[in-house]
Amino acid sequence: MTEQEWLRTGSAATAGGPPPRTTGRVPQWVNRRTLLGGAMAGAALTLLPSPGQSPASAAPRRQGPGAFPFPEHPNGKGEFAVLVTGDAGTGDEAQYAVAAAARDLCEAEGIGLAVGLGDNIYENGPESDDDSEFQDKFEKPNSGIDVPWLMVLGNHDCSGLIPGSGGDPSRGDREVAYAATSRRWYMPDRYYSVPLPAADPLVEFFAIDTIPWSSYVAQLDPHYRWDGPYMREQRSWLEGALRASRARWKVVIGHHPYLNNGKHGSAGSYDGFEIGNYTSGVHLKDMYEKVVCGRADLILSGHDHTLQILEPTARTGGTRQVVCGASAKTEDGVAHFGHPAAWQNFSDHGFMVLKVSGARLTIDAYTVDVATRKATLRHRARQTRPVAGAAPAHA
Numbered sequence: 001m002t003e004q005e006w007l008r009t010g011s012a013a014t015a016g017g018p019p020p021r022t023t024g025r026v027p028q029w030v031n032r033r034t035l036l037g038g039a040m041a042g043a044a045l046t047l048l049p050s051p052g053q054s055p056a057s058a059a060p061r062r063q064g065p066g067a068f069p070f071p072e073h074p075n076g077k078g079e080f081a082v083l084v085t086g087d088a089g090t091g092d093e094a095q096y097a098v099a100a101a102a103r104d105l106c107e108a109e110g111i112g113l114a115v116g117l118g119d120n121i122y123e124n125g126p127e128s129d130d131d132s133e134f135q136d137k138f139e140k141p142n143s144g145i146d147v148p149w150l151m152v153l154g155n156h157d158c159s160g161l162i163p164g165s166g167g168d169p170s171r172g173d174r175e176v177a178y179a180a181t182s183r184r185w186y187m188p189d190r191y192y193s194v195p196l197p198a199a200d201p202l203v204e205f206f207a208i209d210t211i212p213w214s215s216y217v218a219q220l221d222p223h224y225r226w227d228g229p230y231m232r233e234q235r236s237w238l239e240g241a242l243r244a245s246r247a248r249w250k251v252v253i254g255h256h257p258y259l260n261n262g263k264h265g266s267a268g269s270y271d272g273f274e275i276g277n278y279t280s281g282v283h284l285k286d287m288y289e290k291v292v293c294g295r296a297d298l299i300l301s302g303h304d305h306t307l308q309i310l311e312p313t314a315r316t317g318g319t320r321q322v323v324c325g326a327s328a329k330t331e332d333g334v335a336h337f338g339h340p341a342a343w344q345n346f347s348d349h350g351f352m353v354l355k356v357s358g359a360r361l362t363i364d365a366y367t368v369d370v371a372t373r374k375a376t377l378r379h380r381a382r383q384t385r386p387v388a389g390a391a392p393a394h395a
């Protein structure tokens with residue numbers, strides 16, 4: 001079968017043929033997949049990995065041998081404390097400085113879990129399942145932060161020939177595969193959920209893949225088109241998972257933000273684009289508004305290299321947007337938009353710590369001085385009432 005014949009077959013099946021039976025990652029009617037770096041990048045063929053399992057809810061959690069265990073009990077302060085980082089994967093001095101400053105806080109804060117909000121491996125994502133970049137841009141900088149890291153895919157993790165294009169989502173499979181051999185890196189699938197504690201969840205994290213809805217180029221692989229099986233299934237999964245969750249607090253983690261005062265702007269008008277199925281993020285906006293807003297307490301995002309704790313509003317259905325993408329890079333120092341913010345910073349490197357108890361959800365925002373590798377607490381935001389409000393309060 002030629003590539004063109006394959007593409008026609010895939011398009012026909014997606015548009016009107018018999019519904020493809022899929023696993024959530026790879027349709028079974030496909031035995032080969034185009035490796036496409038986007039409309040401008042040309043195409044090449046590659047063999048597919050075996051179809052993966054369904055998107056993971058976290059039980060049982062799939063971790064590699066020797067992986068650091070998930071916290072199953074609150075820390076000494078009665079909280080689950082989570083380090084939040086984003087856009088960290090440069091391997092340069094700033095990444096090391098931010099990680100060092102965060103590491104100093106881990107013991108005092110009782111941090112038992114970490115989050116990496118995408119752009120984990122600049123500039124184009126890993127070249128293989130065991131690329132040395134995993135060591136240089138993740139394991140070495142984060143040495144000593146010995147907890148599971150919930151990782152999500154960023155546009156730079158899924159790029160082909162054009163850095164940051166997001167035009168080759170299949171590259172994300174390498175980051176999923178890497179999780180099988182890392183003690184820290186947790187990514188059992190391209191999207192997944194993790195309830196804590198597993199037996200009687202107080203908080204549940206829903207990790208999503210925002211890339212095919214926000215890429216700078218059109219997705220030419222029909223599996224990853226904005227209306228293709230992968231994104232339809234992810235949206236359906238998230239809707240069901242949020243509805244079914246028994247956790248008091250619900251936190252969606254994904255690379256691209258819903259709302260954003262930084263230069264990239266908000267979903268539906270990313271980088272000034274307001275039309276088209278890609279780049280603008282119009283379909284991600286629709287998903288956030290119809291599936292997430294009013295159901296999740298927080299959206300944690302990166303992409304913009306800034307620190308923002310936005311206010312929950314009627315527009316968001318009470319959901320709070322947080323942007324935490326300054327763990328290796330910074331932005332231009334100014335706000336480009338005016339969404340109500342509790343606190344925001346467009347100049348400094350930094351990270352955040354999310355603390356969850358039955359009584360409250362707390363977000364601490366820290367900036368980091370790269371020269372001294374020291375963190376300074378800049379803002380603390382608290383909320384005491386879950387958005388959904390259905391789950392009983394834990395003690």
Ligand SMILES: [Fe+2]
Nearest residue numbers: 119154155303
């Ligand atoms: Fe990004």
